[in-house]
Amino acid sequence: MAELYGAFSLFGANENGLSYNTSSFWFQLSLGLICAYLFISLASWRFGFSVFRKRQGAVNASSVPWGLDVALSLFIVYLIVAPAFIQLLGKVSVKERFIPAQEAAQTVENKETGDALSDGGTPETQTEETSTPKDERDLSTQHPVARMLVRAKGTPYFVPIILVFIAAVVVVAPATEELVFRVVLQGAFERAARMRFGAPNAVPDPTDEESPGASNRPNALVALTAIVPPALLFALLHASAPEDPSAPQSAAELLYATLCGSVANVLTILICVSFLVIVSRANAGDLGCAARGEGDGGVQTPVLARLIREFSQGLVLYAFVAPVVYLVKITLQNLYPSVIVDPAPILIFALAEGAVYYKSHSFPTVLGMHMGLNATSFLLLCMSIA
Numbered sequence: 001m002a003e004l005y006g007a008f009s010l011f012g013a014n015e016n017g018l019s020y021n022t023s024s025f026w027f028q029l030s031l032g033l034i035c036a037y038l039f040i041s042l043a044s045w046r047f048g049f050s051v052f053r054k055r056q057g058a059v060n061a062s063s064v065p066w067g068l069d070v071a072l073s074l075f076i077v078y079l080i081v082a083p084a085f086i087q088l089l090g091k092v093s094v095k096e097r098f099i100p101a102q103e104a105a106q107t108v109e110n111k112e113t114g115d116a117l118s119d120g121g122t123p124e125t126q127t128e129e130t131s132t133p134k135d136e137r138d139l140s141t142q143h144p145v146a147r148m149l150v151r152a153k154g155t156p157y158f159v160p161i162i163l164v165f166i167a168a169v170v171v172v173a174p175a176t177e178e179l180v181f182r183v184v185l186q187g188a189f190e191r192a193a194r195m196r197f198g199a200p201n202a203v204p205d206p207t208d209e210e211s212p213g214a215s216n217r218p219n220a221l222v223a224l225t226a227i228v229p230p231a232l233l234f235a236l237l238h239a240s241a242p243e244d245p246s247a248p249q250s251a252a253e254l255l256y257a258t259l260c261g262s263v264a265n266v267l268t269i270l271i272c273v274s275f276l277v278i279v280s281r282a283n284a285g286d287l288g289c290a291a292r293g294e295g296d297g298g299v300q301t302p303v304l305a306r307l308i309r310e311f312s313q314g315l316v317l318y319a320f321v322a323p324v325v326y327l328v329k330i331t332l333q334n335l336y337p338s339v340i341v342d343p344a345p346i347l348i349f350a351l352a353e354g355a356v357y358y359k360s361h362s363f364p365t366v367l368g369m370h371m372g373l374n375a376t377s378f379l380l381l382c383m384s385i386a
Helices: 007-011 025-043 045-052 068-093 095-112 144-152 158-197 220-236 251-278 303-335 343-360 363-385
Strands: none
Touching: 025 045, 025 303, 025 363, 045 303, 045 343, 068 158, 068 251, 144 158, 144 251, 158 220, 158 251, 158 343, 158 363, 220 343, 303 343, 303 363, 343 363
């Protein structure tokens, strides 16, 4: 869920894009925050790119204690088991009560505004998407969470949806996806690639029972094997068909799906971390969160300070990847307005993240990049519905 949303249609002048009111306070506030973020990132670009600097005496953290079998099993958990469990649980205990209640609230609002109702007591042609003139547009190629926010505008539950959106999309989804695709999958692919393509070390590591001679030296084939497969999987998972304009989902249904996905993501994090720590004997360094590290002067850096530093570096690095990702998205969306083209720019972003993780093996850094993408997209979306 590396959400590019409809925010990328900022430069697309067609009915499928989201409109912008430049005189709106919320538009100007969101734009100001984005500009401030870009300015700070450009001013501190050396700080961000320091993750690529070779550190004297740095310990290579590429040899994770799990293989491709474990990684693919946990990927299946992310893909099928956890979401299926949450969907089943939600249908039994939540959906039957939640969605009708929200639809009832929308029906009351429609009565107050004088909308015509059908025999079933719901608006005949009115949808949440067309509650105001500027929302009368085709959103079928936009991301579901973008449709959710647009269609919820003007409803009694718009503020709760905003809060759920921020928690689910800006925080939970990036944490889950970076754990699964970068830490688990890329870590396993890199281990396998070093065992298969790496040249022997001059001094083998006797603690590595499976591959005491695995190379820690730079190798282009190892890098490609480690980075490309997880990035391709990540991009392909975002391929989807446009929504049927004749049967649009309500904001309540989209909110329910978002909640279920968020609970599934949290469950996936717990399962993955528990399995890797208990069964594979992984430590904090294997998970991309080393307990302590050395600063520039060789002084031991406290845990929290190091994590914040690495996360900030990810935010800076994202600012340099964003223009390419946005440009590809905008270009393809204008060339193919009826197609969801998100997999292409997402692949570019995932390859950039993979390269950063390959060099740094830092979970906070790639998390910062991913959260930067989703937070910026959220602000652009706020600009469009302000």
